[in-house]
Amino acid sequence: MKTIDVCLSPDLMHLYPVNDRTVVVVDILRATSCMVTALAHGVQSIRPFANLEECRAMKSKNYFTAGERNGEKVEGFDFGNSPFEYMADNLKGEKIAFTTTNGTQAIAKSQGAKEIIIGSFLNLSAVTEYLKKGEDSVLVVCAAWKGKVNLEDTLFAGALVENLKNHVEPDCDAPLAAQRLYNLAKKDMVDFLKDSSHVKRLNRLNIHKDIEFCLTPDQYQTIPKLVDGELVRA
Ligand code: 3SL
Secondary structure (H helix, E strand, C coil): CCEEEEECCHHHHHHCCCCCEEEEEECCCCHHHHHHHHHHCCCCEEEEECCHHHHHHHHHHCCEEEEEECCEECCCCCECCCHHHHHCHHHCCCEEEEECCCHHHHHHHCCCCCEEEEECHHHHHHHHHHHHHCCCEEEEEECCECCECCHHHHHHHHHHHHHCCCCCEECCHHHHHHHHHHHHHCCCHHHHCCCCHHHHHHHHCCCHHHHHHHCCCCCCCCCEEEECCEEEEC
């Protein structure tokens, strides 16, 4: 039977071989929620960068530049890290170079995986169905915050473990812990997360509507998949 494991922080990636796995990278607040939203609204592709200056340099290659550091839009970039910025019609068919504090770092640390896809609550059911059909075992990589575990990415990992419970076996205790946490939280995730570190951080930026949106399941069927360094619709 296929298995599922959960890497709760990119700093723990050395514990998880990925060469035979489908990796699902998740940064609920807000990087992977933005990626799903952008591709769902017609953006052609997103090239993720760990390094900010490499991302900035893509401007000269006809990419829009986007992302944040510590939650705030990078000076000189075209877009920040709110999903609502990626719904605009004028982004249809465009390419975006994207860098964020944790989400794009987690993608970089997942290199070498058999396959990398992007998860968020916004595409939870689509990702669930995709993983059910796939032949490979699954590793959910939580972007966390600068190496420290966070609740929201863990809840998403738990939602996947719960949805896949009749199809894949948990590899160890991290998927079980995530699943149990999700089952405690699922009735009202906004309330469950109200004291969490990143929600408090984002509240200081006054973006409560981003938090509510990013915690809303199944807004889109789109699954971003990394192909030749670019995220495209799977
Ligand atoms: O760390 C990240 O990748 C971001 O999603 C963080 S923030 O939500 O923009 O603060």
